[in-house]
Amino acid sequence: xxxxxxxxxxxxxxxxxxxxxxxxxxxxxxxxxxxxxxxxxxxxxxxxxxxxxxxxxxxxxxxxxxxxxxxxxxxxxxxxxxxxxxxxxxxxxxxxxxxxxxxxxxxxxxxxxxxxxxxxxxxxxxxxxxxxxxxxxxxxxxxxxxxxxxxxxxxxxxxxxxxxxxxxxxxxxxxxxxxxxxxxxxxxxxxxxxxxxxxxxxxxxxxxxxxxxxxxxxxxxxxxxxxxxxxxxxxxxxxxxxxxxxxxxxxxxxxxxxxxxxxxxxxxxxxxxxxxxxxxxxxxxxxxxxxxxxxxxxxxxxxxxxxxxxxxxxxxxxxxxxxxxxxxxxxxxxxxxxxxxxxxxxxxxxxxxxxxxxxxxxxxxxxxxxxxxxxxxxxxxxxxxxxxxxxxxxxxxxxxxxxxxxxxxxxx
Numbered sequence: 001x002x003x004x005x006x007x008x009x010x011x012x013x014x015x016x017x018x019x020x021x022x023x024x025x026x027x028x029x030x031x032x033x034x035x036x037x038x039x040x041x042x043x044x045x046x047x048x049x050x051x052x053x054x055x056x057x058x059x060x061x062x063x064x065x066x067x068x069x070x071x072x073x074x075x076x077x078x079x080x081x082x083x084x085x086x087x088x089x090x091x092x093x094x095x096x097x098x099x100x101x102x103x104x105x106x107x108x109x110x111x112x113x114x115x116x117x118x119x120x121x122x123x124x125x126x127x128x129x130x131x132x133x134x135x136x137x138x139x140x141x142x143x144x145x146x147x148x149x150x151x152x153x154x155x156x157x158x159x160x161x162x163x164x165x166x167x168x169x170x171x172x173x174x175x176x177x178x179x180x181x182x183x184x185x186x187x188x189x190x191x192x193x194x195x196x197x198x199x200x201x202x203x204x205x206x207x208x209x210x211x212x213x214x215x216x217x218x219x220x221x222x223x224x225x226x227x228x229x230x231x232x233x234x235x236x237x238x239x240x241x242x243x244x245x246x247x248x249x250x251x252x253x254x255x256x257x258x259x260x261x262x263x264x265x266x267x268x269x270x271x272x273x274x275x276x277x278x279x280x281x282x283x284x285x286x287x288x289x290x291x292x293x294x295x296x297x298x299x300x301x302x303x304x305x306x307x308x309x310x311x312x313x314x315x316x317x318x319x320x321x322x323x324x325x326x327x328x329x330x331x332x333x334x335x336x337x338x339x340x341x342x343x344x345x346x347x348x349x350x351x352x353x354x355x356x357x358x359x360x361x362x363x364x365x366x367x368x369x370x371x372x373x374x375x376x377x378x379x380x381x382x383x384x385x386x387x388x389x390x391x392x393x394x395x396x397x398x399x400x401x402x403x404x405x406x407x408x409x410x411x412x
Contacts, residue, residue, distance in 0.1 A: 007324065010121050011395045018113045018395070019387055021045055023095035025109035029084030029102040033059045033140040033149060038082050038112075042137050045116045049123040051135065054159070059149050062137035063159055066123055068406055073131030076405050077162035077350075078398060079342065080115035081108045081141035090381040106378045107170035107359060107385055112137060114168070114394035121399050129406040132160050140341075144190060144304040147344035156348055164313060164405055165345045165352040168394060172375040172383070173336075174358030175365040176390035179321060179397055180333035183314040185306050186354050188237065188265040189272045190339030192302035195220075195260040195283055198294045204252035213258040214247050216290040220283055221245070221260065227278045238275050239265040239337055265337050267306060276300070305343040310351035317353055317401050324400030325393065338378070353401075357394050359385030 021041075030038050039060040046053060051064035060082075089096045089103040097103045119135050136155070140146030156162075174180050197220065199213030221242050232238040240262060247258035264279070266272040280298055287296050321330045333356060346352040360368075360375050368375050376382035 007121075007396055007399060010399075011117070011392050014117045014120055015388070015392050015395070018117045019391060021116060022109050022113040022387060022391065025112055026093070026095050026104050027098045029097050029099055029104045029109075031084055031086055031102055032143060033146060035060045035082050035139050039137070042082065042112055042116070046119060046135075049119050051119065051123070056139075056150065056153060058153055059139050059146065061139055061146070061150050061153075063155065064119065064135040065159060066119065066126065066133040066135065068129040068131050068133070069127040070130040074164065074405050075132040075134065075160045075162045076402060077134040077136060077165045077345070078115060078118065078402065079136050079138055079165065079167040079345070080111040081139075081146070081167075082112060082137045083108060083139050083142050083146070085142055085379060087379065087381050091384040093384055103381065105380060105383045106142065107383070108141070110170050110359075110385060110387065110391055110394065111168065114391060114398055117391075117395040118398040118402065121395070122402055129403060131406040133402065133406065134159060134162055144192075144302050144339065144341040147341040151344055151348065162350055165342070165350050166355075166398070166401060167342050168355040168357045168397065169340070170357040170359040170385050170390055170394070171378050172360040172365070172385065174331065174333075174356060175360045175362040176358050176386040176388075177362065177393050178329045178331055178358040179325065179393065180331045180356035180358070181309075181314055181318050181321070182333055182335055182356070183309050183311040185267055185335050186309050187307050187336050188239075188267055188339050189269070189306045190302070190304050191264040191272070191276060191300055193262040193264065193279065194299040194301055195262065196297045197258045197260070197283070197287055198292050198296065199254070199256055199258070199290070200293055201256040202254050204254055207254060210254045211291055211293065212254050213256070213292070214254070216286055216292065217245055217247065217258040217260060219290075220286040223282045223286060224262075224279060227275055227282070231278055232271060232275065236271050237265070237267045237337065238271055239263075240275065240279070265339060267335065304339055304341045305347060307340050307343045307352065307354050308346060309353050313351050313353050317355075317404060320400050320404035321355075321397055324396055329393075355397060355401075357390060357397070359390045361386040
């Protein structure tokens, strides 16, 4: 197989072209399950690599199949997420989003570019590895619905069922050039809740003739925070965030209802069950205490399980990454509190591994660490990972992992 030195040369050769691809993708972000421009751009970039390409039937996904020198052997799936976020960019980058109210604020443009580069390197060296490589572009990761939609669309029945599923994600928690590994639970279960609290509207000058849903909502928001501090066992993770409250149209009108949007994050299934039940109990109790005319509605409309990194697979790929990137650039890290629908693939009984990719400018990261501050995180309008060396590292890490899993004749 290609040595790590030759791999560095391969990465250096393709990186400028893929940096340009990343910039083009960044300028034209799309949101959700339907990403026609993104799909077209990615399809064009993959078109000359000899993959068997298939487009999604109900969502704008891409599935590419590449077979090695001998098709028998391990089947590996490598995923890149394609969608952006409803964020107005303020990064100041010269290639900033040209779409009002949308931005690749989570680095998926970099993920797609790395996947294209890795596909090209693997395609040019396919006689040196055995097995089957599946490369997928997945929409709607940000709404934790795209992976499930692809599974329901026949991803593992219409195409070779993989033995392993892989993905990575860039962030500013590590400096660019480094990667982070977490064996076991990598991130959190996520549940999105929409709560509607009902009241009785009226004139703002006569609150005694109304049942004010805004006051009830305020009491509910504060009471919900006691779940983590007073109901969940100390040491167990439970995050309950109210991300929005929508109510009313004018300062002197008490509305008929108020809507809350919640995100709930937990590591353990039993804690998840406990927290969701507590939210329902407290929300209903606050409404009853206020004399609400009807019980609140609680809609759990998005959900995904925590990503679990298979420990044996994580150990194998740690060795491969240390060989490819050097031991100093492979860091053992702690589980994070973000969530990710990559777990939908693992839920099919397939061992998975999800890698953290450092994206922070190394000098800015060092300065922020020394000052005790943080660089803009994923989902921030200021998020701007350092493409060089983050993209180079992503490509090398992906190819290193793939060659470890698809090695021929026991060679690495």
